[in-house]
Amino acid sequence: MAKIMNGKKIAEEMKARLKKKLEPLEEKPSLSVILVGNNKASEIYVKMKERACNEVGIKFNLYRFPKNVQEDEVIDFIDRLNKKPDVNGIIVQLPLPGHIDEKRIFETISPLKDVDCFHPSNRWKLLIGLEDIAPCTPAAVLEILKKYGIEVGGKNIVVVGRSYLVGQPLAIMLLNRNATVTICHSKTRNLAEHTKKADIIISAVGKPDLIKGDMISKNAVIIDVGTSRVNNKITGDVDFKSVEKKASYITKVPGGVGPVTIANVLWNVVKCYEKQTG
Numbered sequence: 001m002a003k004i005m006n007g008k009k010i011a012e013e014m015k016a017r018l019k020k021k022l023e024p025l026e027e028k029p030s031l032s033v034i035l036v037g038n039n040k041a042s043e044i045y046v047k048m049k050e051r052a053c054n055e056v057g058i059k060f061n062l063y064r065f066p067k068n069v070q071e072d073e074v075i076d077f078i079d080r081l082n083k084k085p086d087v088n089g090i091i092v093q094l095p096l097p098g099h100i101d102e103k104r105i106f107e108t109i110s111p112l113k114d115v116d117c118f119h120p121s122n123r124w125k126l127l128i129g130l131e132d133i134a135p136c137t138p139a140a141v142l143e144i145l146k147k148y149g150i151e152v153g154g155k156n157i158v159v160v161g162r163s164y165l166v167g168q169p170l171a172i173m174l175l176n177r178n179a180t181v182t183i184c185h186s187k188t189r190n191l192a193e194h195t196k197k198a199d200i201i202i203s204a205v206g207k208p209d210l211i212k213g214d215m216i217s218k219n220a221v222i223i224d225v226g227t228s229r230v231n232n233k234i235t236g237d238v239d240f241k242s243v244e245k246k247a248s249y250i251t252k253v254p255g256g257v258g259p260v261t262i263a264n265v266l267w268n269v270v271k272c273y274e275k276q277t278g
Protein backbone atom coordinates (compact mmCIF):
# COMPACT_ATOMS: atom_id res chain seq x y z
CA MET A 1 0.00 0.00 0.00
CA ALA A 2 1.37 3.42 -0.98
CA LYS A 3 2.37 6.02 1.59
CA ILE A 4 0.22 9.12 1.24
CA MET A 5 2.10 12.39 0.76
CA ASN A 6 0.27 14.99 2.82
CA GLY A 7 0.25 18.29 0.96
CA LYS A 8 -2.03 19.94 3.49
CA LYS A 9 0.53 19.43 6.25
CA ILE A 10 3.37 20.81 4.11
CA ALA A 11 1.24 23.85 3.23
CA GLU A 12 0.41 24.54 6.89
CA GLU A 13 4.13 24.56 7.71
CA MET A 14 4.90 26.88 4.78
CA LYS A 15 2.14 29.30 5.80
CA ALA A 16 3.24 29.29 9.45
CA ARG A 17 6.81 30.19 8.40
CA LEU A 18 5.52 32.99 6.18
CA LYS A 19 3.18 34.38 8.82
CA LYS A 20 6.11 34.65 11.21
CA LYS A 21 8.23 36.37 8.56
CA LEU A 22 5.53 38.96 7.84
CA GLU A 23 4.56 39.70 11.44
CA PRO A 24 7.20 42.41 12.06
CA LEU A 25 6.39 44.26 8.80
CA GLU A 26 4.46 47.48 9.24
CA GLU A 27 3.54 47.71 5.56
CA LYS A 28 2.25 44.27 4.47
CA PRO A 29 2.70 42.88 0.93
CA SER A 30 -0.37 42.96 -1.31
CA LEU A 31 -1.85 40.70 -3.97
CA SER A 32 -4.30 41.82 -6.68
CA VAL A 33 -6.33 39.16 -8.47
CA ILE A 34 -8.23 39.74 -11.70
CA LEU A 35 -11.18 37.44 -12.29
CA VAL A 36 -12.99 37.54 -15.63
CA GLY A 37 -16.43 35.92 -15.86
CA ASN A 38 -17.87 33.50 -13.32
CA ASN A 39 -16.15 30.16 -13.87
CA LYS A 40 -17.12 28.06 -10.84
CA ALA A 41 -13.71 26.47 -10.30
CA SER A 42 -11.97 29.86 -10.60
CA GLU A 43 -14.33 31.32 -8.00
CA ILE A 44 -13.29 28.55 -5.59
CA TYR A 45 -9.54 28.92 -6.30
CA VAL A 46 -9.71 32.69 -5.84
CA LYS A 47 -11.59 32.29 -2.56
CA MET A 48 -8.86 29.89 -1.35
CA LYS A 49 -6.17 32.44 -2.29
CA GLU A 50 -8.04 35.18 -0.42
CA ARG A 51 -8.42 33.03 2.69
CA ALA A 52 -4.74 32.06 2.62
CA CYS A 53 -3.66 35.72 2.23
CA ASN A 54 -5.77 36.65 5.26
CA GLU A 55 -4.20 33.82 7.28
CA VAL A 56 -0.62 35.03 6.80
CA GLY A 57 -1.12 38.82 6.63
CA ILE A 58 -1.02 39.60 2.90
CA LYS A 59 -3.44 42.28 1.68
CA PHE A 60 -5.83 40.89 -0.93
CA ASN A 61 -7.76 42.77 -3.61
CA LEU A 62 -10.12 41.13 -6.09
CA TYR A 63 -11.10 42.86 -9.34
CA ARG A 64 -13.97 41.34 -11.28
CA PHE A 65 -14.78 41.82 -14.96
CA PRO A 66 -17.81 40.48 -16.84
CA LYS A 67 -17.09 37.63 -19.27
CA ASN A 68 -17.75 39.83 -22.32
CA VAL A 69 -15.19 42.47 -21.24
CA GLN A 70 -12.96 43.80 -24.04
CA GLU A 71 -9.39 42.50 -24.03
CA ASP A 72 -8.03 46.07 -24.13
CA GLU A 73 -9.91 46.96 -20.97
CA VAL A 74 -8.21 44.13 -19.06
CA ILE A 75 -4.83 45.05 -20.55
CA ASP A 76 -5.28 48.71 -19.49
CA PHE A 77 -6.28 47.61 -16.01
CA ILE A 78 -3.20 45.38 -15.63
CA ASP A 79 -1.08 48.32 -16.80
CA ARG A 80 -2.56 50.47 -14.06
CA LEU A 81 -1.81 47.78 -11.43
CA ASN A 82 1.73 47.51 -12.81
CA LYS A 83 2.24 51.20 -12.05
CA LYS A 84 0.77 51.20 -8.54
CA PRO A 85 3.53 50.96 -5.92
CA ASP A 86 1.15 49.49 -3.34
CA VAL A 87 0.41 46.47 -5.58
CA ASN A 88 3.14 43.87 -5.14
CA GLY A 89 1.71 40.81 -6.88
CA ILE A 90 -0.73 40.36 -9.77
CA ILE A 91 -2.65 37.22 -10.71
CA VAL A 92 -4.95 36.97 -13.71
CA GLN A 93 -6.98 33.87 -12.97
CA LEU A 94 -7.22 31.34 -15.82
CA PRO A 95 -9.12 30.23 -17.83
CA LEU A 96 -10.04 33.45 -19.62
CA PRO A 97 -12.97 33.71 -22.06
CA GLY A 98 -12.01 32.62 -25.60
CA HIS A 99 -12.00 36.14 -27.10
CA ILE A 100 -9.16 37.23 -24.79
CA ASP A 101 -5.64 36.42 -26.01
CA GLU A 102 -3.89 34.86 -23.00
CA LYS A 103 -0.47 35.53 -24.51
CA ARG A 104 -1.12 39.28 -24.58
CA ILE A 105 -2.14 39.10 -20.92
CA PHE A 106 1.03 37.17 -20.01
CA GLU A 107 3.18 39.81 -21.73
CA THR A 108 1.43 42.68 -19.96
CA ILE A 109 1.87 41.60 -16.32
CA SER A 110 5.01 43.30 -14.99
CA PRO A 111 7.76 40.66 -14.58
CA LEU A 112 8.36 42.11 -11.10
CA LYS A 113 4.75 41.44 -10.03
CA ASP A 114 4.29 38.16 -11.90
CA VAL A 115 3.21 35.73 -9.15
CA ASP A 116 2.38 32.95 -11.66
CA CYS A 117 5.62 33.21 -13.69
CA PHE A 118 3.55 33.89 -16.83
CA HIS A 119 5.67 36.66 -18.35
CA PRO A 120 7.99 35.48 -21.18
CA SER A 121 11.06 36.94 -19.46
CA ASN A 122 10.35 34.97 -16.29
CA ARG A 123 9.76 31.81 -18.36
CA TRP A 124 13.03 32.34 -20.15
CA LYS A 125 14.76 32.57 -16.78
CA LEU A 126 13.22 29.22 -15.87
CA LEU A 127 14.67 27.72 -19.07
CA ILE A 128 18.19 28.73 -18.06
CA GLY A 129 17.72 27.46 -14.51
CA LEU A 130 17.04 30.79 -12.77
CA GLU A 131 14.01 29.99 -10.70
CA ASP A 132 13.62 33.08 -8.52
CA ILE A 133 9.92 33.16 -9.38
CA ALA A 134 8.76 29.63 -10.16
CA PRO A 135 5.20 28.75 -11.21
CA CYS A 136 3.20 27.77 -8.15
CA THR A 137 1.89 24.31 -9.09
CA PRO A 138 5.13 22.88 -10.57
CA ALA A 139 7.01 24.24 -7.55
CA ALA A 140 4.45 22.52 -5.30
CA VAL A 141 5.10 19.16 -6.97
CA LEU A 142 8.84 19.57 -6.40
CA GLU A 143 8.30 20.70 -2.80
CA ILE A 144 6.26 17.58 -2.03
CA LEU A 145 8.83 15.25 -3.58
CA LYS A 146 11.62 16.98 -1.65
CA LYS A 147 9.72 16.81 1.66
CA TYR A 148 9.33 13.05 1.26
CA GLY A 149 12.99 12.58 0.33
CA ILE A 150 12.27 11.50 -3.25
CA GLU A 151 15.20 12.35 -5.53
CA VAL A 152 14.40 13.34 -9.11
CA GLY A 153 17.95 13.39 -10.55
CA GLY A 154 18.42 10.54 -13.05
CA LYS A 155 14.86 9.27 -12.59
CA ASN A 156 12.50 8.47 -15.46
CA ILE A 157 9.68 10.93 -14.95
CA VAL A 158 6.52 11.06 -17.06
CA VAL A 159 4.61 14.34 -16.99
CA VAL A 160 1.11 13.92 -18.39
CA GLY A 161 -0.13 17.27 -19.71
CA ARG A 162 1.73 20.08 -21.48
CA SER A 163 -0.11 23.20 -20.32
CA TYR A 164 1.61 26.58 -19.99
CA LEU A 165 0.39 26.58 -16.38
CA VAL A 166 1.70 23.19 -15.21
CA GLY A 167 3.02 20.49 -17.59
CA GLN A 168 5.42 22.59 -19.65
CA PRO A 169 7.15 24.52 -16.81
CA LEU A 170 7.21 21.40 -14.62
CA ALA A 171 9.08 19.48 -17.33
CA ILE A 172 11.62 22.33 -17.54
CA MET A 173 12.10 22.41 -13.77
CA LEU A 174 12.59 18.64 -13.67
CA LEU A 175 15.19 18.89 -16.45
CA ASN A 176 16.92 21.59 -14.40
CA ARG A 177 17.22 18.90 -11.70
CA ASN A 178 18.64 16.25 -14.05
CA ALA A 179 15.56 14.08 -14.41
CA THR A 180 14.93 12.15 -17.64
CA VAL A 181 11.62 13.69 -18.64
CA THR A 182 8.92 12.43 -20.98
CA ILE A 183 5.98 14.75 -21.66
CA CYS A 184 2.78 12.98 -22.69
CA HIS A 185 -0.34 14.78 -23.91
CA SER A 186 -3.63 14.38 -25.73
CA LYS A 187 -1.90 13.29 -28.97
CA THR A 188 0.38 10.72 -27.29
CA ARG A 189 -0.36 7.35 -28.93
CA ASN A 190 0.04 4.86 -26.13
CA LEU A 191 0.11 6.57 -22.75
CA ALA A 192 0.50 3.33 -20.77
CA GLU A 193 3.62 2.40 -22.73
CA HIS A 194 5.28 5.51 -21.30
CA THR A 195 3.82 5.49 -17.79
CA LYS A 196 4.81 1.83 -17.24
CA LYS A 197 8.48 2.80 -17.62
CA ALA A 198 8.31 5.72 -15.19
CA ASP A 199 9.78 5.94 -11.71
CA ILE A 200 7.60 8.99 -11.09
CA ILE A 201 4.33 9.91 -12.83
CA ILE A 202 2.88 13.40 -12.53
CA SER A 203 -0.54 13.80 -14.08
CA ALA A 204 -1.92 17.29 -14.77
CA VAL A 205 -4.75 16.79 -17.23
CA GLY A 206 -8.12 17.09 -15.50
CA LYS A 207 -9.50 13.72 -16.62
CA PRO A 208 -10.78 11.44 -13.82
CA ASP A 209 -9.40 7.88 -13.78
CA LEU A 210 -6.87 8.60 -16.54
CA ILE A 211 -4.08 6.80 -14.63
CA LYS A 212 -5.00 3.26 -13.56
CA GLY A 213 -3.14 0.60 -11.60
CA ASP A 214 -2.28 -1.46 -14.67
CA MET A 215 -0.53 1.55 -16.26
CA ILE A 216 2.15 1.96 -13.59
CA SER A 217 5.18 -0.01 -12.50
CA LYS A 218 5.47 -1.46 -9.01
CA ASN A 219 6.68 1.12 -6.46
CA ALA A 220 6.19 4.09 -8.79
CA VAL A 221 5.67 7.52 -7.19
CA ILE A 222 2.40 9.13 -8.23
CA ILE A 223 1.60 12.84 -8.07
CA ASP A 224 -1.94 13.83 -9.00
CA VAL A 225 -2.35 17.45 -10.14
CA GLY A 226 -5.72 16.92 -11.84
CA THR A 227 -8.82 18.59 -10.51
CA SER A 228 -12.23 17.73 -11.91
CA ARG A 229 -15.68 17.91 -10.43
CA VAL A 230 -17.62 14.63 -10.43
CA ASN A 231 -21.02 14.55 -8.68
CA ASN A 232 -20.06 17.77 -6.89
CA LYS A 233 -16.87 16.19 -5.53
CA ILE A 234 -13.33 17.24 -6.46
CA THR A 235 -11.40 14.35 -7.96
CA GLY A 236 -7.95 13.94 -9.54
CA ASP A 237 -6.61 12.16 -12.64
CA VAL A 238 -5.62 9.02 -10.76
CA ASP A 239 -7.81 6.00 -10.06
CA PHE A 240 -6.70 6.03 -6.44
CA LYS A 241 -8.03 2.57 -5.50
CA SER A 242 -6.11 0.59 -8.10
CA VAL A 243 -3.00 2.80 -8.08
CA GLU A 244 -2.40 2.96 -4.30
CA LYS A 245 -2.00 -0.83 -4.21
CA LYS A 246 1.04 -0.69 -6.52
CA ALA A 247 2.62 2.72 -5.91
CA SER A 248 5.19 3.47 -3.21
CA TYR A 249 4.06 7.09 -2.65
CA ILE A 250 0.93 8.89 -3.79
CA THR A 251 -0.81 12.25 -3.37
CA LYS A 252 -4.53 12.64 -2.83
CA VAL A 253 -7.02 15.07 -4.38
CA PRO A 254 -7.98 17.13 -2.46
CA GLY A 255 -5.24 17.55 0.16
CA GLY A 256 -2.22 16.92 -2.08
CA VAL A 257 -0.73 19.39 -4.54
CA GLY A 258 -3.50 22.04 -4.24
CA PRO A 259 -2.75 23.37 -0.73
CA VAL A 260 1.00 23.56 -1.48
CA THR A 261 0.22 25.50 -4.68
CA ILE A 262 -1.70 28.07 -2.62
CA ALA A 263 1.18 28.32 -0.13
CA ASN A 264 3.53 28.95 -3.07
CA VAL A 265 1.26 31.75 -4.31
CA LEU A 266 1.78 33.45 -0.94
CA TRP A 267 5.53 32.95 -1.00
CA ASN A 268 5.72 34.30 -4.56
CA VAL A 269 3.82 37.45 -3.53
CA VAL A 270 6.43 38.01 -0.83
CA LYS A 271 9.29 37.33 -3.28
CA CYS A 272 7.78 39.97 -5.62
CA TYR A 273 7.42 42.38 -2.68
CA GLU A 274 11.07 41.85 -1.77
CA LYS A 275 12.19 42.50 -5.36
CA GLN A 276 10.26 45.77 -5.37
CA THR A 277 11.30 46.98 -1.95
CA GLY A 278 14.94 45.88 -2.24
Ligand code: GUN
Pocket residue numbers: 045091092093094095116136137165
Ligand atom coordinates in the same frame (compact mmCIF):
# COMPACT_ATOMS: atom_id res chain seq x y z
N1 GUN B 1 -6.18 28.59 -12.91
C1 GUN B 1 -5.95 27.39 -12.35
N2 GUN B 1 -4.77 27.39 -11.68
C2 GUN B 1 -4.26 28.63 -11.83
C3 GUN B 1 -3.04 29.25 -11.39
O1 GUN B 1 -2.18 28.66 -10.72
N3 GUN B 1 -2.87 30.55 -11.75
C4 GUN B 1 -3.77 31.23 -12.51
N4 GUN B 1 -3.51 32.49 -12.82
N5 GUN B 1 -4.89 30.68 -12.95
C5 GUN B 1 -5.13 29.38 -12.61
